[in-house]
Amino acid sequence: MSSHFSVALIGAGGQLATDLATALPADTRLLPHRAIELEAPASIERALEGFTGVVINTAGYNLVDQAETEPERAFAVNAFGVRNLARYCRSRNLKLVHFSTDYVLDADASNARPLDELALPAPSSVYAASKLAGEHFVRADGPEHLIIRTCGLFGIAATKAKGNFIETMLRLAQSRPAISVVDDQHCTPSFTVDVAQATVALLKAGAQGTFHITNAGHTTWRRLAAEVFRQAGLPVEVRPITSAEFGAKAKRPSWSVLDCGKLERILGRPMPGWQDAVSRYLQARPTATPVS
Numbered sequence: 110m111s112s113h114f115s116v117a118l119i120g121a122g123g124q125l126a127t128d129l130a131t132a133l134p135a136d137t138r139l140l141p142h143r144a145i146e147l148e149a150p151a152s153i154e155r156a157l158e159g160f161t162g163v164v165i166n167t168a169g170y171n172l173v174d175q176a177e178t179e180p181e182r183a184f185a186v187n188a189f190g191v192r193n194l195a196r197y198c199r200s201r202n203l204k205l206v207h208f209s210t211d212y213v214l215d216a217d218a219s220n221a222r223p224l225d226e227l228a229l230p231a232p233s234s235v236y237a238a239s240k241l242a243g244e245h246f247v248r249a250d251g252p253e254h255l256i257i258r259t260c261g262l263f264g265i266a267a268t269k270a271k272g273n274f275i276e277t278m279l280r281l282a283q284s285r286p287a288i289s290v291v292d293d294q295h296c297t298p299s300f301t302v303d304v305a306q307a308t309v310a311l312l313k314a315g316a317q318g319t320f321h322i323t324n325a326g327h328t329t330w331r332r333l334a335a336e337v338f339r340q341a342g343l344p345v346e347v348r349p350i351t352s353a354e355f356g357a358k359a360k361r362p363s364w365s366v367l368d369c370g371k372l373e374r375i376l377g378r379p380m381p382g383w384q385d386a387v388s389r390y391l392q393a394r395p396t397a398t399p400v401s
């Protein structure tokens with residue numbers, strides 16, 4: 110692909126899309142939820158009328174616990190909404206870039222290695238199953254595509270809206286001397302700036318198929334929280350607990366560390382480490398009261 114390409118960005122204003130918009134060409138067509146509804150094929154047609162280029166979909170139903178009690182909503186957006194978009198893209202010969210999640214994978218943490226794009230999916234929640242169905246529809250409905258699995262996103266846009274895990278920890282730290290956090294889920298929390306830049310690099314390289322994009326290394330949510338407080342200089346105790354003790358509605362993977370080797374061979378460099386990403390995030394975030 111040449112260095113200039115036209116992009117339509119679905120989910121604009123969201124956490125990841127905000128940093129993608131910065132990394133993409135200035136004439137990118139920004140499509141927030143009010144401008145496009147994935148559940149409605151007519152809305153997709155209206156929003157993309159006359160567009161030629163690459164369609165990037167960051168829109169999704171991301172409420173992991175809530176999805177357990179409203180599976181129809183999760184599948185309506187993450188599976189059938191994505192299918193509507195994939196079909197439209199195929200009919201207009203538009204390349205589709207679609208974001209999925211580490212939660213479609215899972216492995217035994219005691220004997221685990223990073224999971225590559227060929228690892229067998231093992232969704233353990235409604236959210237994960239709905240995202241996996243979305244992946245399958247993109248593949249089955251067959252536009253030229255990139256499916257990008259990422260993990261544990263933290264981006265500055267979240268400081269103004271729904272929040273993310275880091276913002277949640279910083280908010281809890283304002284009122285508690287100690288926080289209990291699960292220590293038996295291993296993954297790689299990732300900075301949206303780094304994910305956005307790697308995505309644009311894949312597009313420029315003309316990559317197709319499924320790719321993993323996360324920061325480098327891996328950790329648990331407990332160790333992430335402890336690192337955030339260490340870097341922020343906050344004297345908060347982070348107590349390790351098990352997922353069973355936390356008692357969330359949805360089951361999360363115990364090991365969903367993604368192998369990004371396929372990406373890194375195209376980039377020609379390793380992804381930045383997750384601790385370095387946390388440091389850049391903390392420096393970039395406004396000092397206003399954390400949300401969510």
Ligand SMILES: NC(=O)C1=CN([C@@H]2O[C@H](COP(=O)(O)OP(=O)(O)OC[C@H]3O[C@@H](n4cnc5c(N)ncnc54)[C@H](OP(=O)(O)O)[C@@H]3O)[C@@H](O)[C@H]2O)C=CC1
Binds near residue numbers: 209
């Ligand atoms: N957040 C994370 O930790 C991770 C996210 N992902 C995936 O990455 C992608 C981006 O995540 P993130 O940026 O955090 O998500 P956000 O929730 O910040 O952004 C998603 C955007 O999509 C919009 N949207 C939701 N439903 C629809 C719909 N039916 N039609 C059109 N637009 C819609 C939302 O608008 P509104 O809010 O107005 O409804 C929101 O602006 C998602 O696909 C997610 O599944 C993968 C791994 C980790």
Ligand SMILES: Cc1cn([C@H]2C[C@H](O)[C@@H](COP(=O)(O)OP(=O)(O)O[C@H]3O[C@@H](C)C(=O)[C@@H](O)[C@H]3O)O2)c(=O)[nH]c1=O
Binds near residue numbers: 210260261
């Ligand atoms: C707030 C809190 C959470 N936790 C646990 C719950 C959960 O297992 C883990 C992470 O919490 P979250 O609610 O941020 O995680 P969750 O919403 O499951 O995060 C996921 O979002 C979706 C969209 C994805 O695709 C995933 O990659 C992942 O990032 O931390 C604690 O142990 N203690 C706490 O005080």
